[in-house]
Amino acid sequence: MSLLEVKNLRKVYTTRLGGTGVEALKNVSFAVEAGEFVAIMGESGSGKTTLLNILAALDRPSGGRVLLNGEDMASVRERDLTAFRRDNLGFVFQDFNLLDAFTVRDNIFLPLVLAGKSYDEMNLRLLPLTKALGIGELLNKFPYELSGGQKQRTAIARALITQPAILLADEPTGALDSKASESLLRVFESLNAQGQTILMVTHSVTAASHAKRTLFLRDGMIYHQLYRGNRTGGEMFAEISNTLTVMTSGSGENGHA
Amino acid sequence: MRKLDFYPRLALRSIRLNGKFYLPYLLSGAISAAMLYDILFLNMNRGIYALKGANAVQGLLGFGALVVALFSLALILYTNGFLMKRRQKELGLYNILGMEKRHLGRLLLWEGVYTALICIGGGLLLGILLSKLFLLLLCAIIRTSVPFGFEVPGEAVLYTVVAFGGIYLFTFLLNLFRLGRVKPIELLKGTETGEREPRTKWLLALVGFVTMAAGYYLSVTVQDPLRALGIFFIAVVLVIIGTYCLFIAGSIWVLKALRKNKKFYYQPRHFTNLSGMLHRMKRNGAGLATICILSTMVLVTISTTLCLYAGADRVIGSLYGREVQTYVFGGGPENREKVMAVYEQVLRERGVEGRNLTAFCAYADEPEYNWRTAAAPYFDRGVTEEVLGDPSGQVFFTYVGCDVDKDANTYELRLALESGVNDLCSDPTFAYDRTFTDDGRGDRFDYWSSLGGFFFIGLFLGSLFLMAAVLIVYYKQVSEGYEDVRSFQIMQQVGMTQREVKSSIKSQISLVFFLPLLAAACHTAGAFPMTKLILTLFGLSNTGLFGLCSLVTILIFAVVYYLIYRLTAREYYRIVRR
Numbered sequence: 001m002s003l004l005e006v007k008n009l010r011k012v013y014t015t016r017l018g019g020t021g022v023e024a025l026k027n028v029s030f031a032v033e034a035g036e037f038v039a040i041m042g043e044s045g046s047g048k049t050t051l052l053n054i055l056a057a058l059d060r061p062s063g064g065r066v067l068l069n070g071e072d073m074a075s076v077r078e079r080d081l082t083a084f085r086r087d088n089l090g091f092v093f094q095d096f097n098l099l100d101a102f103t104v105r106d107n108i109f110l111p112l113v114l115a116g117k118s119y120d121e122m123n124l125r126l127l128p129l130t131k132a133l134g135i136g137e138l139l140n141k142f143p144y145e146l147s148g149g150q151k152q153r154t155a156i157a158r159a160l161i162t163q164p165a166i167l168l169a170d171e172p173t174g175a176l177d178s179k180a181s182e183s184l185l186r187v188f189e190s191l192n193a194q195g196q197t198i199l200m201v202t203h204s205v206t207a208a209s210h211a212k213r214t215l216f217l218r219d220g221m222i223y224h225q226l227y228r229g230n231r232t233g234g235e236m237f238a239e240i241s242n243t244l245t246v247m248t249s250g251s252g253e254n255g256h257a
Numbered sequence: 258m259r260k261l262d263f264y265p266r267l268a269l270r271s272i273r274l275n276g277k278f279y280l281p282y283l284l285s286g287a288i289s290a291a292m293l294y295d296i297l298f299l300n301m302n303r304g305i306y307a308l309k310g311a312n313a314v315q316g317l318l319g320f321g322a323l324v325v326a327l328f329s330l331a332l333i334l335y336t337n338g339f340l341m342k343r344r345q346k347e348l349g350l351y352n353i354l355g356m357e358k359r360h361l362g363r364l365l366l367w368e369g370v371y372t373a374l375i376c377i378g379g380g381l382l383l384g385i386l387l388s389k390l391f392l393l394l395l396c397a398i399i400r401t402s403v404p405f406g407f408e409v410p411g412e413a414v415l416y417t418v419v420a421f422g423g424i425y426l427f428t429f430l431l432n433l434f435r436l437g438r439v440k441p442i443e444l445l446k447g448t449e450t451g452e453r454e455p456r457t458k459w460l461l462a463l464v465g466f467v468t469m470a471a472g473y474y475l476s477v478t479v480q481d482p483l484r485a486l487g488i489f490f491i492a493v494v495l496v497i498i499g500t501y502c503l504f505i506a507g508s509i510w511v512l513k514a515l516r517k518n519k520k521f522y523y524q525p526r527h528f529t530n531l532s533g534m535l536h537r538m539k540r541n542g543a544g545l546a547t548i549c550i551l552s553t554m555v556l557v558t559i560s561t562t563l564c565l566y567a568g569a570d571r572v573i574g575s576l577y578g579r580e581v582q583t584y585v586f587g588g589g590p591e592n593r594e595k596v597m598a599v600y601e602q603v604l605r606e607r608g609v610e611g612r613n614l615t616a617f618c619a620y621a622d623e624p625e626y627n628w629r630t631a632a633a634p635y636f637d638r639g640v641t642e643e644v645l646g647d648p649s650g651q652v653f654f655t656y657v658g659c660d661v662d663k664d665a666n667t668y669e670l671r672l673a674l675e676s677g678v679n680d681l682c683s684d685p686t687f688a689y690d691r692t693f694t695d696d697g698r699g700d701r702f703d704y705w706s707s708l709g710g711f712f713f714i715g716l717f718l719g720s721l722f723l724m725a726a727v728l729i730v731y732y733k734q735v736s737e738g739y740e741d742v743r744s745f746q747i748m749q750q751v752g753m754t755q756r757e758v759k760s761s762i763k764s765q766i767s768l769v770f771f772l773p774l775l776a777a778a779c780h781t782a783g784a785f786p787m788t789k790l791i792l793t794l795f796g797l798s799n800t801g802l803f804g805l806c807s808l809v810t811i812l813i814f815a816v817v818y819y820l821i822y823r824l825t826a827r828e829y830y831r832i833v834r835r
Contacts, residue, residue, distance in 0.1 A: 058750075079754065082749075082752055082753065082754040082755075083752075083754075085752060086751075086752030091750055091751075093750075097746075097747045097750060097751075098747075099532075099744055099747055099748070100536075100744075101532040101533060101535065101536040101744070102532050106528070106532065109523065109528075110528075110748075110751050110752075111751050111752045113523050113524070113525055113528045114525050114528075114751070114752050114753055114757070115752070116525055118523075119519050119520065119523045122523065158751065162752075
């Protein structure tokens with residue numbers, strides 16, 4: 001059994017007046033095994049965000065199913081959803097979403113405090129995590145005192161401290177410079193090497209080339225997928241670029257026909 | 258042609274676009290203008306001039322008009338500052354899209370013109386509509402008949418237009434000055450600045466504690482009513498300083514101390530609340546202190562004037578026990594008989610029947626300021642034989658007085674009695690220090706008018722202060738709402754249910770909201786001993802009545818405050834929930 005199974009997922013957005021709907025996701029099926037590092041690529045409007053919102057249980061699908069550890073997410077009751085999300089999923093966002101009113105430590109503690117954990121237990125979990133992410137020195141600082149890379153590491157620590165089954169990342173390198181991006185992706189790789197399952201949505205080829213598998217999304221459908229296998233980062237980068245070129249020009253040909 | 262009306266149109270558009278902020282601004286401006294017009298209207302009303310004994314009221318109204326004008330200036334400047342801060346981004350965008358600063362200035366000019374037109378025009382209209390109502394209220398309070406007719410004094414209109422025109426011109430110039438100094442990038446950033454964690458300001462907190470304690474100490478320890486009047490203002494200044502310091506620095510100190518306690522802090526309920534409060538106090542300390550001071554002003558003004566008014570019957574009863582009365586200071590007990598003889602003779606000559614004749618000698622050295630109230634119990638009985646105090650001492654004064662028929666002219670009667678007493682005084686065997694004769698009926702009316710005038714001004718200014726407090730509260734809630742939208746979303750993403758977020762925000766808002774009310778009630782209680790002494794200057798020494806008046810005022814104010822809270826909190830949720 002896969003950790004995450006997506007079966008025939010559909011999402012239709014209807015306008016408020018009930019006219020013709022827009023099909024954001026047409027028929028998406030894929031599976032993520034435990035320990036995988038998957039990147040989902042696609043241009044704006046390809047349905048990436050919709051897919052991520054559904055996986056994050058922030059939005060409900062129009063058709064199809066999402067199974068996490070074999071449990072259908074549609075069967076989770078509305079008021080248990082927050083707790084379900086807190087226990088199973090960790091989130092990393094493009095713009096970090098840290099709270100300015102809290103120190104780095106308290107930002108990381110936030111999900112645990114909400115789950116009612118004791119201070120000692122929180123501290124116990126905090127130490128190895130901050131060490132691995134290299135933010136041990138920053139715990140008493142406030143988000144506005146940090147660089148972009150440091151903010152994103154803090155956000156990752158906050159996502160991981162609940163020990164989630166999957167880490168969902170939405171354009172995690174979107175607001176970072178190339179150096180900070182590179183080091184963040186290395187953090188993802190090493191987390192993955194320790195067994196953390198990661199699902200990352202991105203349109204950066206560099207980011208995707210660090211993943212073990214890349215899915216290409218176009219017009220609400222899975223267009224193609226690439227396994228990294230034994231390829232180096234550079235080879236993977238070229239491969240992804242080629243696929244994107246084919247995908248984009250392909251859509252152009254369709255347009256002319 | 259098109260170019261000519263571009264700025265006026267743009268100005269109208271941006272006023273409409275910022276309706277959520279502009280509407281309360283315009284409304285409060287119009288209400289202030291209406292209040293200024295109405296108080297000027299009452300001050301200049303010929304009907305009131307004609308009324309006997311209304312001079313005192315008119316003087317008070319003139320003073321009230323000055324307070325209204327000055328307070329309107331402060332209020333409009335405050336809300337304008339708030340409005341401009343909110344609109345920086347919009348102006349910055351215009352700037353980047355190619356409008357130079359002088360174009361922006363022209364936009365601001367037109368906005369100012371529209372604002373002034375709406376506020377002054379609307380205010381005058383509202384004021385004229387309400388003027389009769391205020392006249393009825395004033396006449397009811399000072400217990401006179403209402404003058405007939407409906408008038409719109411040109412002078413009142415002129416003064417209102419000049420005052421508010423000046424206020425809006427000043428705010429426009431201020432905005433222009435501010436605009437001239439900022440750089441476009443700052444315009445664009447605008448509201449996002451200032452996210453620092455507040456540092457504990459030890460000195461400020463200490464100053465707050467000391468001044469606050471000193472203010473309360475002065476109020477509690479002062480004994481002499483005449484000194485109380487002077488000390489009152491010192492204490493008010495001290496408490497205002499203390500309130501600002503404690504709200505700004507003291508609150509942060511307390512919250513930080515609580516946060517240091519890990520067991521307490523890291524609990525789901527306290528965690529978000531404490532940090533949220535710290536954040537809020539940093540931004541709103543000064544605003545909350547202002548609300549607290551305004552609330553205290555409302556409470557103290559209304560409770561004292563209400564008490565004066567409610568106790569007026571007693572005070573007047575003790576000051577003017579009879580409709581005509583004579584006091585003779587010094588001399589001996591035989592003066593009583595002699596003055597009574599004058600009364601009998603004058604009343605007989607004029608064919609007036611005297612009722613409730615009261616005559617007594619008061620002995621011993623009474624303190625100067627309440628010798629009149631000391632005599633009060635004797636008026637209820639109509640005694641002619643008794644003496645006041647210890648008869649073995651010296652005669653302090655002799656009192657003779659009586660009531661007369663309703664149609665008797667007490668003014669002329671008083672003159673006749675006075676000349677009678679003067680004749681008595683010209684007799685060298687008549688021993689006395691000084692003497693005076695009152696037209697009690699007329700003086701009672703004068704006294705009523707001035708106490709009623711006080712009460713009316715108290716109510717009038719109290720409602721103005723209340724409006725200001727409401728306005729500040731509203732702006733605070735709305736701006737915080739916009740700032741909290743993001744935190745609200747993040748908390749939900751990190752694992753807080755909508756209900757948890759809502760309850761957390763609710764407890765924060767209500768705490769922040771009711772803190773000023775609590776402090777204001779505290780201040781009112783602290784001012785109680787001092788205001789009580791000041792009231793004795795007006796002849797009022799009924800502590801129970803004053804306590805009751807204060808309590809009633811606080812309760813009514815709390816209800817009004819709670820209603821405001823409900824309304825603005827709803828607005829807040831509407832913003833945050835999007």
